[in-house]
Amino acid sequence: SIKACLFDLDGVLVDTAKYHYLAWKRLAEELGFDFTEHDNERLKGVSRMASLDILLSIGGIELDESKKQELAERKNDWYFEMISKMDESEILPGALEFLKECRENGLKVALGSASKNAMTILNNTGITPYFDAIIDGTRTTSAKPDPEVFTLGATEVEVSPEQCVVFEDAEAGVEAARRAGMHCVGIGSPENLAKADFVVSSLADMTVNRLNDIVVS
Ligand code: B16
Numbered sequence: 001s002i003k004a005c006l007f008d009l010d011g012v013l014v015d016t017a018k019y020h021y022l023a024w025k026r027l028a029e030e031l032g033f034d035f036t037e038h039d040n041e042r043l044k045g046v047s048r049m050a051s052l053d054i055l056l057s058i059g060g061i062e063l064d065e066s067k068k069q070e071l072a073e074r075k076n077d078w079y080f081e082m083i084s085k086m087d088e089s090e091i092l093p094g095a096l097e098f099l100k101e102c103r104e105n106g107l108k109v110a111l112g113s114a115s116k117n118a119m120t121i122l123n124n125t126g127i128t129p130y131f132d133a134i135i136d137g138t139r140t141t142s143a144k145p146d147p148e149v150f151t152l153g154a155t156e157v158e159v160s161p162e163q164c165v166v167f168e169d170a171e172a173g174v175e176a177a178r179r180a181g182m183h184c185v186g187i188g189s190p191e192n193l194a195k196a197d198f199v200v201s202s203l204a205d206m207t208v209n210r211l212n213d214i215v216v217s
């Protein structure tokens, strides 16, 4: 049976994509080009520097490493200002209830996020106490679809990969879960999450009982 639930942060527990978008858009505008919400889809689940590379390629701009560091920092300052104002009202529908249900049923709970800002978001929304392990972008060297973030989470909660289920909204995250040898529930629409065991539109549609649909060998 399933013994641990590993959660992605952005797009699963909270919607920080809108703040990433506003900050990246501001940067693009400073650089003289437009950045659309459609473009922003490509940045979901992707690390900060990889996101910047995608943004610059959209603008047709090439820069050296030090200039890129400077721009990434500027974007992060704007982003940080926005997430500093977050509170529990920004927890996505069903997320808090499902975290509670997991704990009540004795399941281990871990975070597996690419974000280096995860602690600020967890603390401001008040959900830090629900986690047995928190793996974020400050603790990993390889970004999703590399399985590192989830493998580390499973190790910390001492559950074997086949007894773990990952909740992910991004294709790269589903791929990372698969490479880690874990089960995966997609959050969002089935089109881009085909490799998940099943897809729900949000955690509001998720119950611990539904984990029984996942067959553990
Ligand atoms: P930061 P997740 C990801 O979070 C976001 O989806 C992605 O858009 C962002 O670039 C990445 O975190 C890094 O975030 O700049 O805060 O380190 O979905 O893995 O929880």
Ligand code: MG
Pocket (backbone or CB within 6 Å): 008, 009, 010, 011, 012, 044, 045, 168, 169, 170, 173
């Ligand atoms: Mg995500």
